[in-house]
Amino acid sequence: MVQAPVIALKHVTFAYEDLVVLEEVNLAIPAGDLVCLVGPNGSGKTTLLRLLLGLLRPTRGEVRIFGKPPDRVRSRIGYMPQQADLDRRFPVTVLEVVLMGRLDSRLHGPYTAGDRRAAMAALGELELTDLARRPFASLSGGQRQRVLIARALCGGPELLLLDEPTANVDALAGERLIEILGRLNQRMTIVLVSHDLGFVSPVVKTVVCVNRCVVVHPLGELTEAHLRELYGGRICLVEHDRVVVREPADA
Amino acid sequence: MLEFLGALGNADLPFLRYAFLAGLLSSVAFGIVGSYVVVRRISYIAGAISHSVLGGIGLGLYLQVAAGWGWCHPIYGAVAAALVAAVAIGLVSLHARQREDTVIGAFWAVGMAVGLLFLARTPGYIDPMSYLFGNILLISRSDLWLVLALDVLVVAIALAFYNRFLAVCFDEEFARVRGLRVELYFLLLLCLTALTVVLLVRVVGIVMVIALLTLPAAVAGLFARRLWQMMLAAMLLCMLFVAVGLALSYTRDLPSGPTIILVAGAAYLLALLLARLLRRPGRAPRAIADGR
Numbered sequence: 001m002v003q004a005p006v007i008a009l010k011h012v013t014f015a016y017e018d019l020v021v022l023e024e025v026n027l028a029i030p031a032g033d034l035v036c037l038v039g040p041n042g043s044g045k046t047t048l049l050r051l052l053l054g055l056l057r058p059t060r061g062e063v064r065i066f067g068k069p070p071d072r073v074r075s076r077i078g079y080m081p082q083q084a085d086l087d088r089r090f091p092v093t094v095l096e097v098v099l100m101g102r103l104d105s106r107l108h109g110p111y112t113a114g115d116r117r118a119a120m121a122a123l124g125e126l127e128l129t130d131l132a133r134r135p136f137a138s139l140s141g142g143q144r145q146r147v148l149i150a151r152a153l154c155g156g157p158e159l160l161l162l163d164e165p166t167a168n169v170d171a172l173a174g175e176r177l178i179e180i181l182g183r184l185n186q187r188m189t190i191v192l193v194s195h196d197l198g199f200v201s202p203v204v205k206t207v208v209c210v211n212r213c214v215v216v217h218p219l220g221e222l223t224e225a226h227l228r229e230l231y232g233g234r235i236c237l238v239e240h241d242r243v244v245v246r247e248p249a250d251a
Numbered sequence: 252m253l254e255f256l257g258a259l260g261n262a263d264l265p266f267l268r269y270a271f272l273a274g275l276l277s278s279v280a281f282g283i284v285g286s287y288v289v290v291r292r293i294s295y296i297a298g299a300i301s302h303s304v305l306g307g308i309g310l311g312l313y314l315q316v317a318a319g320w321g322w323c324h325p326i327y328g329a330v331a332a333a334l335v336a337a338v339a340i341g342l343v344s345l346h347a348r349q350r351e352d353t354v355i356g357a358f359w360a361v362g363m364a365v366g367l368l369f370l371a372r373t374p375g376y377i378d379p380m381s382y383l384f385g386n387i388l389l390i391s392r393s394d395l396w397l398v399l400a401l402d403v404l405v406v407a408i409a410l411a412f413y414n415r416f417l418a419v420c421f422d423e424e425f426a427r428v429r430g431l432r433v434e435l436y437f438l439l440l441l442c443l444t445a446l447t448v449v450l451l452v453r454v455v456g457i458v459m460v461i462a463l464l465t466l467p468a469a470v471a472g473l474f475a476r477r478l479w480q481m482m483l484a485a486m487l488l489c490m491l492f493v494a495v496g497l498a499l500s501y502t503r504d505l506p507s508g509p510t511i512i513l514v515a516g517a518a519y520l521l522a523l524l525l526a527r528l529l530r531r532p533g534r535a536p537r538a539i540a541d542g543r
Contacts, residue, residue, distance in 0.1 A: 053428050074430045090421050091475045100418045109396055113412065135476045151425070176360060228334035 002066055006031050006159055007052060012061035014047055021047045025061070025214045030159075034181070034203055036190045036219075038233050039189035045193050047209055052161060052191065053079055065159065075104055078157030078188075080148045092149050095132040098122055101151040113134050122154035123147075126180065142173025145215050149180070160184060162192040166199055166227045179204055255498040267501070272395055274493030274511075277451050278467075279402045280485030280542040284447040285468035286478060287440055291420045294366030296344070296441065298461045300336045301448045305334025305366030305457055308382055313369040329452070333445035336362065341441045345434050385508040387497070394453060401450045408443060409482070416440065417478055454493075455508040463489060466515040470522040473490040492518060508522045 005101055007029035013021040022044045038047045050056045051063050054070030066073050073218050078101070098119040102164060123129050129137065132233040136147065152160060155244040165181070167175040181190060194200050197207065207222050209215045209230045217226060258264050259271060276419045288297050311328025314320045334357045343354045370377050381389065410415070418426045427433045446512030448460050455463055471484035 008304070055424070055427060071430070077428075079425065081422070081426045085424070086422060087290070088471075091472060091481050092417065093422055094475060096417065099420070100422070100425065103414065103418055103426065103429050103431060105432070122361050136345070155282075155429075173542065 002064065003031055005029055006033075007191070008067075009051075009063040010062050010064075012051065012058045012063060014044070014051060014056065015059045020082070021212065021213075022051075022058075022210075027216065028216055029189065029191065032070055032185070033171045033189055033206050034132040034185045035189075035206045036197055036204040036210055037202055037208050038195070038197050038227075038230070039194045042081070045210045048214070049163060049191075049193055053066065059105070060171075064069065073202060075155055076158045078152030078155060078160045080145075080152045080160070080162040082166060083144055083168055088144075090136065092136050094123070094133070094134055094136055095119060096129065097136050097147055098154050100178070101154040104155075117158065118154045118214050120152075122150040122239060125153065126150045140173075142169045142176070145169050145173070145177060148179075153184075158188050160188050160190045162190070164194060166194060166196060167194055172236070174199060197222050255308060255501050258268045258501060259343040266388050266390070267497075269390045269395060270498060270507070271394065271494070272384070273387060273390040273454055274497060275399055275490050276395065276398045276402055277454050278486050278489035278493060280447045281397075281451065281463050281489045282467060282471075282484075283405050283482050284444055285330040285464040285489075286471065286485050287409075287416060287420065288444060288464055289472055290478065290481075293441070293442065293444070294351075294461060294465045296337075296354050297342050297444050297448060297464055299340060299355040299362070300333050300441070300445050301457050301460045302359045302364030302453065303332045303336035304329045304449055304452055305379070306362040306364075306369075307366070309369030309373075311365035312375045312377060314372050324347075326449070329449045330446070332362065333449045334442055337445040338438060341438045345437060346505075360433060370390060381456070382456050384454050384506065385452065385454055385459070387454050387507050395442065397424060397449055401446060405447060407444060408439070412436070413479070422430045455511055459508055459512045462512045462515060463492070466519050470519050473522050473526040488518070 005025065005028040006236075009025050010029040012022060012025040012027075013020065025048070026084065027088070037048060039045045052065065052070060053056060054063075054074065063070060066076060096114075102111060104119060120129065120132065123132055126149055128143065128146055128150060131143065136144065136148070139147065145168070149162070149165070149249075151194065152162075152171060162181075165177055169177065176227040178200055181192070184190065185203065192200065197204070201219060206220050207217045207219055209226065211230055213229075217224070259266050261267075297439055307328035307330070308325040309328070310332070311323055311325035314323040314328070315325065329470075340351070340354055340358060344351045365466055372380055394471060415431060417437055418429075419431065419440075420431055423433050423437075427434075435511075444464075448464070451463070454460075467488040468481065469486040471481045475481035475484055490542055492515040494510055494516040497507055499505065499514065500507040500510040
């Protein structure tokens, strides 16, 4: 029995007034995939993400998550936005930030004990339990990123969408994040936007190249030629985890 | 100072007691709404709303006196003008962010102009000074009931929507993704601000309402770790500023509104210095310490 794709885009076009950002996008992401969206600036990767989140409606075509429009399945999607837009001085604790992931469109009273349990469980999964009561503002970049992932998780999602999870984070923290994503992938589908494919490649299974149109490659088949075509110019491929040994020239 | 405390107890000076009570009561609304205004960074919108209030007051007075609509108390005009400004600026902020600045400026200046025009055409001598700079010493008993009613409304809404307002103020996009009606909450917040501004214009006047709305909350925000702590601290600080300001203005025969504002301003400067000193000078700068 073939399982229906988690994400299905059919003939999706998106235009801001007369500027076409995405054209005739057809995409199907199966359950359990870990997808990286790559592409140059202004290519439409962010627009694609916002279409998946239900923040934008396509000009033409349809976007389906779990077979329904995104705004019907909000509780099944977890979202980690870019940190840059947050006011870091905001008077809020780590736990309070994570609890926000339990809100939804229904009218709410105060958070329940169940909400707190879910939030603490999410914090535990990200190894942040000790920091629950600390002000969000006092954390390092990497810790804040993990808090935002915990917030995305505590609603119990089946699909996780992350916008530049390793940006603004040092290499060591970034590697830790990638490990966590790999672990989470065992029980949910993950889509992330990243400008550094090489860094996240240890866990990525599928690469979706976005530049107004969309081309899909399993990671193993992605070549330099593909990337050159995508970025439209000379590119520099940085290979991580490889030590290049230079032999001294023979005298 | 003792002179002031003595005067408070004096049965022949009820106006001083009312003024003092009005200051204390309104601090509750100022603390709560002011905290939201500061964290959401909408002080300019609050300023535009408060200046539009003069337009409403002018219109209300004109209709009451010149057009003979006896029922039309200026406060109805004030509330209407404040709500119109709140919703209009809110909608522009939501749908045409780049025009927000211009619209704020427009309401600010045009609101004042409309008010002054109507006041000029109203028969009888109306001094705009008490609207512009407040006259807390003219507070009556019924005014106190109004302030109390506002306090109850503000506390009720702030409590009922606390988690949602917190989410919308902290990360609007995430709240939207979770399905919250972000636009409605933003407009609700602005309307709450509008009501607070109208009822407290009497305490320090239109020009300076924005100061009492933002300064106590700003001082609190330097030290508070959670929003409700910030609100509580802002309330207490506002009470302190009003009390000290009133005492000073009484003993030295100064206008009350500006004195209160000066006390608030001085406290803010002191708090900034204190916060800077407390950021231990020996500690490594953030960029280097930023690690795992």
